[in-house]
Amino acid sequence: MTAHPLVALERCTVSFTRRTAGGTATSKAVDDLNWALHAGEHWAIIGPNGAGKSTLLRLIRGEQRPDQQAGGSVTWFMDGTAETTPLAIRRHIAIVSSEMQEHYVRQQWQLSGEELLLTGWFDSPLLYEKPTDEQREEALQLACTLGVQHLLDMHLPAMSQGQLRKLLVARALVNGPCILVLDEVCEGLDTASRAEVLEIVDRAAGLGASVLFASHRLQELPACTTHAMLLRAGHIAAQGPVADVAATAGEVALFEDSVDTHAPMPRIADRQYGATPIFELDKATVFINRVPVLHDISWCVRPGENWAVCGSNGAGKSTLLRLLMGDERQAWGGTVRWFGESQPDMNVVRRRIGYVSDRFQATYGHDGYHGTLMDLSGEELVWSGFFASVGLWDWQTVTDEHRQTASDWMRYMGLAEYAGQRIRDMSYGRLRRFMLCRAMAPAPEILLLDEPCSGLDPASREHFLATLRRLAGNGVQMLYVTHYASELIPEITHMLSLENGHVSACGPREQASTRMAEHSGQETS
Template sequence: MKHSTSSGEDRKKKPFITLHHVSLRAPAGIVFEDTNWGIHSGEQWAVLGPNGSGKSDLLKGLLGKVPVVSGSIVYHFPDGESLDSESVSPGRIREMVACVSQEYGKAPPVQGSGFYQARWSSFSDDDPLQVSEYILRQPPDPLGLVRRRFTPDQLLARAEEFSAILRLEDLWNKKLIALSDGELRRVMIAEALVKGPVVLILENPFAGLDDENKTRLRDTIPKAVAEGTTLILVTARADEVIDSVTHVLLVNDHRVIAKGPKDEILRGFSSETSLKSARPEVHGKRLAAAAESDREIVLQFTDVNVSYDGNPILDGVDWEVRKGEHWALLGPNGAGKTTLLSLILGDNPQAYANRISLFGRPRGSGETIWEIKARVGWVSPELHLYYPRRFSCFDVVCSGFFDSIGLHRRASDDQRRSAESLLEDMGIEDLGEKGFNAVSYGEQRLVLLARALVKRPPLLVLDEPCQGVDGPHRDRFLELVNELGNRGDTTIIFVTHVREELPWVLTHALLLRRGRVFRKGPIDEVLSR
């Protein structure tokens, strides 16, 4: 159905998307019943709410990915045409709305890739799509129906401009599948900005970015706003609501609970209130490591080097981790952290060309990848990206007992009881029987965290574990990490760009820069220099 727009309407308040008494059908049932919301030019919105509040379902509704069961969503196009949710095509929505999301806006060669280790095997494969090709790509249009905003020359000029602003020049010729999580996020944002969308949806845009790139992104968004793009920022964290945002839509329990000017709404926002911690009193000092003598060496790197196409990724890394130590692995985007972790987990074939030992056993001495993973629990952005969505959340947790991507055998009764107990400890027992594809991005991350913890592994590798997780759940998870580390049976390696997320139980830190060890030692010494 077409809707006319009044010609006398103030251009400064031109409507872009209007929700009239909308109810959506999501996997959880009917959500956002009788919702009214208008997005106009000159407004920049944040959709804010805790994990499981319904942000993802509302986002799917705006993108036409879940059905509207009552009311209508009306899209007001720049050419004056207005179409409602019954008659608008997905292609027309894409002309107007760009979305950058790990769940709904993945780069094509990453989405649906066949195996988790594909990234580390891709360097020798014939994978034609590079960063430059992805940023400059245009949707196929054999009938000439798509309205192009820019000529190819204009598009190239914009790509070069935004690549310079976001510092993507060094990534221009890299394959997409070879990018780190933070690098891929920056490339996806650049691709959206280059196209100059009318409405730009950014879900958790700062996740996985170091401080420098967070600042750079904060400085880039106003440029897009100045060009006339309307922003919708989707996040669980109030501290990620940037200065450019003018309005906030606050959601919880799959309904809108408040909307209006940013300052007015944020004054009453309390979902970041932390749970009380049961960790030992530390009085501002981190827990000390046990005495080094006679402690087992859990992990040892000796002059480890990794390079691709002649470009060094890791250069002469020496690192020793002993039982009773818990390490923060730190460094900016592109420093080599994820590559280093891939060597520990056995996903990277170059592990077998280096002097690496795990639990005293040299890499390449005949062990299988499953023998390696049997003693390691891990979570990472890449695991989240690749993990199949067809399983229940409880099955995802139980797959941690078998180190499998998906559950392909039945867990024992004892294992099932352990999984149930862990879900209760994490405060997410209500997710167990839900489909992994039916819960929010933040809830999926919590389920994968439970998968990493469930077998109480001797080595726990947590790569950006708190991405997309709201304040209360983040605090409870970090509390569990502290408790696990204090028991002394598990060695922890923890990666984050957010210093406030570092658990108190961490004793040491390794700081990488450009693939080299820049600093290592007791964590307080590393962080204070």
């Protein structure tokens, strides 16, 4: 252990301002934090949504400065000498997050895996500089060490989510950082991809980087983890050896204060099913960048059915939901019908659907990786759901009924006090809870949920899944994409399994689940 830590936080406080009925109020994302990271330590950063994890990681990387009036400071000792200027240390601290990956997916840049890896030398999203022969050789050696050399000739749009995540971790390591920051890096990955990413993280630790691993799932920590920190309401509630912190309570108990489980659920009107199918697909094929992603999909969602859509990363699940939202189009020769119509007004269709996905959340550009930041508050984001729009526009009228319904859902999801907070100041998990409110507040006929629990802490996951059960009981249908069998509520009646863009199993839950288990052995229920 070195005489100086790699980074030291002293009395760090970060405040943000949110709108309230009476004007504005100030809240603290983190409050008077004191903490140090030493070489050879690998920390898990855990805590409920809104506890301050993302703010802490931004402080460590120099992307966020502590409130100056509080007298807090961040000092880095990367080369053995004290440094307080973030620009001087940025190259020593690399980061990988779900938001970063979604940025690359949305842009659809035609980068090869090798080009993406080489951008790590310059900490830039694209390759603006020509790397030297030595840099190319070192990057290739690193790719071989991490086992991702087979991805270097692939282009990003052709990569699965797991493949791109592994390559982003390699990119973060190419410049030999002292600290590797991983923010919810396993979210959205199938079982095999999660294991492969965690193995790469362990290899990264073996190369000398100190790992900071923020996660809501304690069972998915890398084996290299030596210490853990539990954050609550901006304070360090516990820290020390990872086994000691994990043993203080069960997983749910560690996160139990993130939602108010006693808040009443907003009233839901019972729905009467008609005879017309919700969605009908006949030989639907979808191309992305001239590459077929879905192949001849014939499938029907009938009234009263709730479907789980399963498959490994890259199977086509998210593309299928985007097709149903009208964000992708089927190729000539295939047909899609929405509520019985083959050419409906999609603006009308979208108002009948509640939609949650990582990509859709990224369209709000809250995270600094996107160029179109929207200065929306949490409640304004929820209001936009009544119009099925991204953001709010001058021609839209938010009624008193809209405001009350949105308020009821925010209170139920434990978000009432953050209604006036700007979404760009929110953690990923808190924003996800607002996105769930946005989907449910307009009382949709069907919910399209693509990994909806991504970024949620255990208590929030349990609360949301209980909400889905009540919604299903009142007739709200759903299509649910997940890699976790534990999230498949009993009300799921049917299952669709995709493999490389083809239907591999389809039908009633028990029958399809048995066939899927026999075919691929993947995690089903």
